[in-house]
Each structure stands twice: as C-alpha cells, then as structure tokens.
Amino acid sequence: MQAPADIKPFDGRFVYGKHYFACRVYFEDTDFSGIVYHANYLRYMERARSDMLRLLDMDQGAAYDSGEGVYAVVDLTMKYLLPAKLNDDLVVVSTVETLRAASVIIDQKIIRGPDQITSASVHAAFLTPAGRPRRQPKAWTQAFASVMNQTDTK
Numbered sequence: 001m002q003a004p005a006d007i008k009p010f011d012g013r014f015v016y017g018k019h020y021f022a023c024r025v026y027f028e029d030t031d032f033s034g035i036v037y038h039a040n041y042l043r044y045m046e047r048a049r050s051d052m053l054r055l056l057d058m059d060q061g062a063a064y065d066s067g068e069g070v071y072a073v074v075d076l077t078m079k080y081l082l083p084a085k086l087n088d089d090l091v092v093v094s095t096v097e098t099l100r101a102a103s104v105i106i107d108q109k110i111i112r113g114p115d116q117i118t119s120a121s122v123h124a125a126f127l128t129p130a131g132r133p134r135r136q137p138k139a140w141t142q143a144f145a146s147v148m149n150q151t152d153t154k
Contacts, residue, residue: 012051012092017150019055019094021048025084036084041118042076045108048092049122052106056143069134074103075123082117084110090117096144102126102133104144 012021021044029040053060053071064070084090091111098105103125110117126136136144 012048012055014052014055014147014150017095017147019048019052019147021051021092021094023047023090023092025086025088025090027086030086034086036088038080041078041080041084041110041120044090044092044110045094045120045122048094048108049106049124052094056140056147058137058140058143063137064129067129068137069126069128071104071124072127072131073122074125076120078118078120080118082112082115084112084117088112096148097121099141099144099148101135101141104136 010022012019014020023044025036029036031037050060060070089112093109093111095107096104097107103123106122106124108118108120108122126134126140128134
C-alpha cells in the first residue's frame, strides 16, 4: 500500500525572517499529570531548527557525510514560563540573532495562541567530524544573513 502523493509532513515557513513551526502535544510528550515533560520542549525546538535549516537548503547530512562538518549545540539557555498540556497546539518561533564565522545563535520561543510557553537561546557551532570548530559553509552564512535582514515593514 502507498500513501497518497499529497500526504506529506508539515513544513514550517518563514515570515519576515522568523521561522514558524507548528506541533501538537501528544500523550507521549506528557508526564502523568498531562503536562509536557521538560525535555520535550527541547525536542520541539530541535525539530523546528532542523526544519529551518532544511528550508534554507542546508543539508547537514550531506555536509557530515562529505567530511565538511555539522552543527552541534554548545550552549543553551532556556526559561519555562507556562506549562504546555496534552492536545495543545504549539508554534515554535525561531529567529537567527547572531551569526559568526563558525557559529550561530538562534532565539526560540514556543507559543500557544497569545501565550509564550518557553524561551531559549541556542548557540550552535559548526564542527568538523572530529569535533573541531570550522567556518560554516559560505552559502549557509549567506542564507542565515538573508533571513536576518528580513523585517516586517508594517
């Protein structure tokens, strides 16, 4: 059996330089009380960052396989503001804040409607397969710069 061709995973999207990625809280994401287990917020954010890179045409798998390198989180600061609960519809909003030669800092927020659930600052370094810092591919820094320069003109 094959699924219909139009059934595909959800794609996030960029709006004025911010990446939006929707997700839902499932039973497996929660503890016995129906509140999202703290580590799962990191999973939502990781999925959003991976989707953001994919939309920017950054193929981490190919970069790693070719020996060029891969991103690794080297620092993370996170604040839990409100609990997310079973069946909540959440949106992860990711913004590229700082771009350096060998790293990027991405601010991420998880929102539920008008409420902010969490905030995080994620510092990802581009590393060789041996784990040493390396300059990011030029096309990747250009892609990050392009979304950093988009603003809402309203």
